[in-house]
Amino acid sequence: MTDIRNIVVLTGAGISAESGIDTFRSDGGLWEQHRIEDVATPEGFARDPELVLRFYDMRREAILQKRPNPAHDAIARLDAEWQGELLIVTQNVDDLHERAGARRVLHMHGTHLNAWCTSCDARTPWTGPMIDRPPCPVCEARSLRPDVVWFGEMPYEMERIYSAIHRADLFVSIGTSGAVYPAAGFVRDARQLNIETLELNLERSQGSQWFHRSRQGPASQLVPDWVDEMLGTGTR
Numbered sequence: 001m002t003d004i005r006n007i008v009v010l011t012g013a014g015i016s017a018e019s020g021i022d023t024f025r026s027d028g029g030l031w032e033q034h035r036i037e038d039v040a041t042p043e044g045f046a047r048d049p050e051l052v053l054r055f056y057d058m059r060r061e062a063i064l065q066k067r068p069n070p071a072h073d074a075i076a077r078l079d080a081e082w083q084g085e086l087l088i089v090t091q092n093v094d095d096l097h098e099r100a101g102a103r104r105v106l107h108m109h110g111t112h113l114n115a116w117c118t119s120c121d122a123r124t125p126w127t128g129p130m131i132d133r134p135p136c137p138v139c140e141a142r143s144l145r146p147d148v149v150w151f152g153e154m155p156y157e158m159e160r161i162y163s164a165i166h167r168a169d170l171f172v173s174i175g176t177s178g179a180v181y182p183a184a185g186f187v188r189d190a191r192q193l194n195i196e197t198l199e200l201n202l203e204r205s206q207g208s209q210w211f212h213r214s215r216q217g218p219a220s221q222l223v224p225d226w227v228d229e230m231l232g233t234g235t236r
Contacts (some may be wrong), residue, residue, distance in 0.1 A: 004196070004230070006085035008161075008168045009075065010186055014175020014202055015219045016092050018069045021062075040150045050131065056146040057129040060112045062125060068100035071174070071219035074227040080168035081231055087164040091176065091183055093148050108155040108183065114147035123147050155182060165189055170196045172226070175219050178205030187211060200226060 014023070025184060034055060038044045040080060045052045068076075079102040090097055093112045099107045110116075115126035119141035123130060126144075128134070128142045133142040149155050171190035178184045187210040190197050199214040200222040208214050215222055 002058060004084070004169045005084065005205070006164075006168045007078075007087075007162050007170045007172065007230075008186075008190075009078075009086070009088045010093060010171070010173045010176060010183060011075070011088065011090045011097070012174070013092060014092075014177075014187075015071045015075075015223070016069075016094055016096055017067075017180070018071065018218060018220050019066045019094075019096055021066055021092075022098075037153065040148075041152055042150055043152075044194035045145065045150070052133045053129075053145075056112065056148070057131050060127065060129075063094045063112055066094065066096065068096045069220050072096045072102070072225040075174075078227045078230060079104050084154070085164070085167060089159070089161055089164075089183075089186075090178065091205075100120050106157055106160065108149070108157065108161065109153030110146070110148040111207035112146060112148065115144040116147035117141060117143050118145060119143040138162055158182065161186070162189070166193060170198065171219075172198045172200065173205070173211070174200045174223060175204055176201065178207035198226075 004054050019203055039052055048150050053124055075088060075097060079088065088097060089108055091104060091109050091200060095111060113125060115124050115129060115130065117136035117139060118123055120139035122136060122138040124137050130144050134144060135142055136144055154187050160164045163188060171187060173187060184207055187207055191210055197211045199208055199211040200219065201216060202218060205215055
């Protein structure tokens with residue numbers, strides 16, 4: 001690919017699966033043996049906050065034990081060396097992109113390692129438990145919840161994402177199912193703008209037909225190879 005200057009990369013659960021982080025949804029509509037409706041909706045939180053807080057405390061603790069894999073490392077290398085615009089839009093709520101060294105990262109679904117105070121709207125880095133309802137570090141209200149986007153809530157920074165797509169020469173989707181909107185619609189937006197599109201996924205996604213090119217295989221193999229291509233031949 002030549003004449004590529006600005007890139008938007010979308011990453012999903014597949015890029016972190018090889019680090020041991022479970023993908024979000026099973027075929028049975030469960031997430032780690034819990035119904036999605038019980039642990040990933042505002043209604044579920046209102047109905048049983050202790051269940052939800054305990055669930056996310058366990059997820060947060062587990063994420064802290066994981067490590068970036070070669071796919072995260074490759075994206076971080078692209079971030080460090082690519083001289084054009086780059087926005088790494090991740091649907092993942094882990095921090096493995098950042099721990100690998102990437103800086104141009106946008107968490108459209110929030111992050112497990114932040115707490116959101118619903119009283120004062122402050123968002124605070126958070127690695128401990130929430131089950132005991134600790135006070136907000138800013139206002140001291142006991143109104144903290146995980147800073148993650150649940151079903152029925154608006155993803156973060158959508159205007160910034162669409163603005164980056166409009167300026168992009170290349171849109172790349174890595175490890176996504178193509179089933180969760182609005183992220184699943186980004187490739188269609190890119191195609192309408194005549195932007196080059198590439199899918200790197202373990203298997204073809206539900207939206208695979210929208211990509212100009214699709215490569216199948218483990219992210220830990222596909223992503224380093226692609227980054228080598230970009231840094232070796234792209235206009236930087």
